[in-house]
């Protein structure tokens with residue numbers, strides 16, 4: 001199957017999942033995760049009018065996106081991979097949404113760069129719902145205090161929460177947990193669901209799904 005066929009198939013599945021669900025909010029933002037794929041794969045989607053893309057590495061995004069964003073200025077680029085503080089300046093310059101805020105230090109760097117560069121970004125806090133030691137994100141038990149601290153002392157407004165469930169578990173309890181943390185903290189957006197489970201995530205209230213291989217095809221490079 002070709003790229004645009006896969007893309008249209010994903011769009012249809014999203015519509016189907018929304019209409020099969022009982023959710024009130026009928027809007028789901030599809031983030032096309034273009035990591036490891038080059039501009040030749042990305043341009044057909046931009047030409048089809050797709051606007052939201054995700055990358056997991058600042059350096060890789062800097063190689064591809066400045067030129068593409070110049071040609072397609074209303075593109076919204078999401079950072080969905082870990083951010084080191086020495087890359088915060090470049091990340092704030094290039095990305096429109098940072099989904100992986102998980103340390104006060106990085107929140108502070110982002111806040112400072114937004115101020116200095118006069119940029120306004122969407123901010124998501126990553127929650128490590130599976131409490132996996134090797135995975136980034138705030139442990140669920142610390143989520144409320146972290147969110148409060150980011151709001152109160154950094155003055156950043158938090159648009160959403162993001163999670164990546166453990167690969168070897170059913171994703172539903174993780175999606176439900178993320179939704180619960182968001183609700184009790186008055187946070188509107190939920191970034192959850194990837195190629196294998198975005199329909200489940202939509203059923204559980206995802207506002208942003210991050211879909212890579214179901215659109216671009218299987219990645220042959222480890223991302």
Ligand SMILES: *Cc1c(COP(=O)(O)O)cnc(C)c1O
Nearest residue numbers: 033056080194195210211212213
């Ligand atoms: C790669 C990646 C995705 C997309 O994964 P697919 O299984 O290809 O859809 C989503 N979220 C994050 C954080 C990723 O790194």
